[in-house]
Every structure is written in structure tokens, then in C-alpha cells.
Amino acid sequence: MTACDPELWSIVTLTLRVTLVALVIASVLGIPLGVWLGLARFPGKRLFVALVYTGMSLPPVVVGLLVYMLLSRSGPLAFLEWLFTPQAMIVAQTVIALPLIAGLVMGAVAAVPGDLVGQIRSLGATPWQVRWAVLREARVGVLFALLVAFGRIVSEVGAAYMVGGNIQGHTRVLSTAIMMETGKGDFALALALGGWLMVLALSVNLAAMRLQGRSL
Amino acid sequence: MNRTLAYRLENVAVQHGWREVLHLPTLEVFAGEILCLVGPPGSGKSTLLRLLAGLQRPSRGQVWFHGELLNYPMPITVQRTITLVFQRPLLLTGTVRSNVEYGLRIRGDAQRHQKALAILERMHLAHLADRPASAISGGEAQLVAVARALAIAPEVLLLDEPTNNLDPARVALVEEVVLADHKLRGTTVVWATHNHFQARRAGSRVALLLDGRLIETAAATDFFAMPRDARTAAFIQGQMVY
Numbered sequence: 542m543t544a545c546d547p548e549l550w551s552i553v554t555l556t557l558r559v560t561l562v563a564l565v566i567a568s569v570l571g572i573p574l575g576v577w578l579g580l581a582r583f584p585g586k587r588l589f590v591a592l593v594y595t596g597m598s599l600p601p602v603v604v605g606l607l608v609y610m611l612l613s614r615s616g617p618l619a620f621l622e623w624l625f626t627p628q629a630m631i632v633a634q635t636v637i638a639l640p641l642i643a644g645l646v647m648g649a650v651a652a653v654p655g656d657l658v659g660q661i662r663s664l665g666a667t668p669w670q671v672r673w674a675v676l677r678e679a680r681v682g683v684l685f686a687l688l689v690a691f692g693r694i695v696s697e698v699g700a701a702y703m704v705g706g707n708i709q710g711h712t713r714v715l716s717t718a719i720m721m722e723t724g725k726g727d728f729a730l731a732l733a734l735g736g737w738l739m740v741l742a743l744s745v746n747l748a749a750m751r752l753q754g755r756s757l
Numbered sequence: 758m759n760r761t762l763a764y765r766l767e768n769v770a771v772q773h774g775w776r777e778v779l780h781l782p783t784l785e786v787f788a789g790e791i792l793c794l795v796g797p798p799g800s801g802k803s804t805l806l807r808l809l810a811g812l813q814r815p816s817r818g819q820v821w822f823h824g825e826l827l828n829y830p831m832p833i834t835v836q837r838t839i840t841l842v843f844q845r846p847l848l849l850t851g852t853v854r855s856n857v858e859y860g861l862r863i864r865g866d867a868q869r870h871q872k873a874l875a876i877l878e879r880m881h882l883a884h885l886a887d888r889p890a891s892a893i894s895g896g897e898a899q900l901v902a903v904a905r906a907l908a909i910a911p912e913v914l915l916l917d918e919p920t921n922n923l924d925p926a927r928v929a930l931v932e933e934v935v936l937a938d939h940k941l942r943g944t945t946v947v948w949a950t951h952n953h954f955q956a957r958r959a960g961s962r963v964a965l966l967l968d969g970r971l972i973e974t975a976a977a978t979d980f981f982a983m984p985r986d987a988r989t990a991a992f993i994q995g996q997m998v999y
């Protein structure tokens with residue numbers, strides 16, 4: 542496999558596609574959940590927060606197992622026929638990223654001073670306008686949450702392998718390819734693929750830092 | 758004289774944990790008056806203002822606003838007639854101008870640019886309009902917070918010691934602008950201050966709070982010239998009463 546190898550490009554583009562789609566879905570669900578948890582007071586909140594925190598350290602192989610069971614022929618979602626497809630990998634990575642994003646966004650929102658939230662309300666903001674304004678104030682923490690989630694799922698191998706199957710040209714991503722090449726003893730190729738993974742992560746982090754710099 | 762009530766509080770108490778930080782059998786705030794709340798730090802002034810602003814739910818008792826019993830959180834239509842300026846300036850990320858426009862923007866006010874600029878000019882802040890709010894001094898930030906509150910032309914303006922950390926010229930500016938707004942629009946103002954000279958200058962009535970209790974409420978002239986309560990007399994003479 543060389544730098545111009547079409548197989549390499551298919552692995553890199555699939556890695557990016559799966560990771561970014563999972564990140565977008567997890568963000569759409571996780572950011573509002575995190576904002577709500579950061580601002581709301583309700584009975585049982587501590588238990589709910591504890592569950593989110595537990596989800597942040599959910600082992601990827603456990604997620605892989607659960608998604609596998611859901612999508613397998615005997616599972617309740619078998620009709621989707623997603624097992625060993627990129628969609629299954631997206632589902633698994635979304636499940637891994639969602640509690641991470643929700644938990645870190647919750648922390649960022651809860652760190653916005655309570656008096657500032659009161660000031661926003663006192664200026665006449667509706668509950669939705671309050672949430673939006675607080676989210677803007679917590680944007681550095683939100684960006685950090687997205688970066689952490691991206692880093693976690695772009696390099697994730699257990700769930701991707703279990704529900705994707707590492708099928709050449711179909712579900713093979715950088716992390717599963719590295720694992721396979723290491724198993725075959727081709728350490729040079731595994732290292733080169735690892736280098737690509739690092740380049741992807743670095744590019745996304747640099748772009749995020751640029752955004753962060755603009756917003757500060 | 759039959760005066761219209763803005764607020765009426767009946768048997769209102771606020772508890773933080775086991776501690777009762779505010780206990781008011783009755784308090785009336787008349788529409789269009791400037792009621793100055795005086796008292797030492799920790800006397801309950803800020804809690805009372807937060808209660809009037811709808812940010813603090815009473816632990817018990819009732820709050821009436823224009824004859825309607827208030828539920829907390831307040832309906833947005835009521836919330837939008839009242840605004841509170843906190844003791845420390847709480848500015849949002851963005852420019853000074855975007856901060857002053859904030860309340861108008863969330864109301865969909867098409868005239869927000871002109872209105873914000875007008876109040877910024879009135880407060881000698883126009884030159885800072887495009888400066889990030891994080892890049893101005895503490896005193897300037899406090900003026901921006903006052904400007905932001907006045908920009909939305911509230912029916913009730915609640916001020917929580919907004920001039921505490923300002924130099925005398927800026928204190929005079931805040932007083933001048935608030936009093937001019939009050940005169941022009943008949944704004945109801947509840948102004949917490951521990952500066953009784955300010956209360957004397959600005960207030961139509963003055964109320965003394967000690968340990969969360971209302972000690973005395975009177976017309977400003979009477980409050981300072983003929984205090985009824987010994988603690989009021991001691992307070993205005995600058996003696997320790999807490």
C-alpha cells in the first residue's frame with residue numbers, strides 16, 4: 542500500500558466519513574442533552590448524571606457487542622441489514638460518542654456562572670434563548686467535547702471491528718487496518734497507517750483550534 | 758393620594774437551607790417610584806431584588822405584580838417588563854454593542870442598532886461599541902451592564918449596587934441616566950445601595966433591611982430626617998448595626 546494507493550484512500554475516506562457522521566449524530570443528540578442537564582434541576586438528576594458519566598467510560602467492545610446483538614439476524618433491528626456495513630459502525634461510534642459529548646457539554650454549561658444565566662433570563666430571554674446564550678458562553682468547552690469525542694471514535698477499534706468486520710473496500714477503516722496489519726506482522730504498514738490516523742487527528746484539532754481562536 | 762402598586766409582597770420568606778435569609782410580612786413597591794433598599798452586606802437586598810426579578814422563588818408567601826399573583830418562573834410576558842442589573846457586570850461574549858443590543862435582539866426589535874447606539878452615546882461609551890466586552894475595564898463593563906438594561910426600556914428596573922466599584926464621575930453618570938429615564942418613562946426603580954447618600958439623592962422612598970427583615974420604610978426625606986426606628990437612626994449615622 543502506497544500513499545497513492547486507491548485502497549489507502551478508500552480506508553482514509555471511510556474512516557473520515559464514519560467518524561464525522563457519527564460525530565454529527567452524537568452532537569445533535571448530545572449537545573442539547575448536555576445543555577439541558579447543565580441547566581435543569583429535577584428529581585433524580587444525580588442518578589441521570591451518574592449514568593451519563595458511566596457512559597463516558599463505556600468499553601467499546603461492550604458497545605460493539607450490544608450493537609452486534611441488536612443488528613444480528615436474531616436481533617430486533619435485523620431487518621435493517623446493517624451488520625458489517627458502515628452504518629453499523631456509525632451506530633456503534635455514535636453510542637460511544639454520545640455520553641462523552643453530553644457529559645462534557647453538561648460540565649461546560651454548569652461552569653457558566655449562575656448569575657450570568659440569571660442575567661440572561663432577566664434581560665427577557667425565553668428558556669430556549671437562555672439555552673442558546675449559555676451554549677455560546679460554554680462554546681470552548683463544547684468544542685473540547687467534540688474534539689475528545691472525535692479522538693475517541695476515530696481511533697476506536699473494538700466496536701468497529703465487531704460490527705463492521707474489517708471488510709476490504711467496504712468497512713475497513715484505519716484503526717481496524719492497523720490491527721490487521723499488526724496481526725500479519727507488517728509493522729511498517731501498520732505504522733504508516735498509524736501515521737495517517739495521526740495526520741487526520743492533527744488536521745481536525747488544528748481546524749478546531751483555529752475556530753476556537755476566532756471565537757475567543 | 759391613591760397610588761398604583763407595582764409589587765405587593767405578603768408573608769414572603771426565602772430560605773437557603775435552614776437559614777431564612779429574607780422574611781417580609783409585607784412590602785409594597787409603587788409604580789413609578791424609586792425605592793432605595795439600604796442595609797449592610799448580607800441584609801437580604803440582593804435576595805429581595807432577585808425575588809422581584811423572578812430569579813428567586815419565595816420559599817413561602819405571595820408576590821403580586823400589578824394585582825396579579827406571580828407564579829415562578831414568571832411568564833415571559835411579565836419577565837420582559839422587568840430587568841435586573843447585578844452587582845458585578847455580567848457581560849456576554851461579543852462586542853459592547855452586541856451586549857447592549859442583546860435584550861432588543863431577543864425581542865426582535867428592528868431598531869436595535871439605533872437604540873443601542875443612542876444609549877451608548879448617552880453613557881459616553883460609543884467609542885467602545887465595537888470593542889470586545891472582555892477587553893474593557895471593570896468600570897466600563899458596569900456602565901455597559903446599566904446601558905444594556907436601559908436599552909430595553911423596562912417597566913421595572915432593579916439595580917443591585919451597580920455603582921459599588923465606580924469612580925465618583927461614573928456614579929454621577931449612572932444616577933443621572935437612571936433618574937432621567939425614570940423621569941421620562943416613569944420607570945419603577947428598586948435600587949439596592951449601601952451608600953445612604955445615594956439613597957438620599959435618588960430615592961423617593963427608602964427601606965432599611967437588616968438580617969433579612971424590613972426595619973423601616975419611609976419617604977426619603979423622612980427616613981433620613983426623622984427615623985422612627987433606633988436601628989435606622991444608628992444606620993444613617995454610620996454606626997455598626999450588624
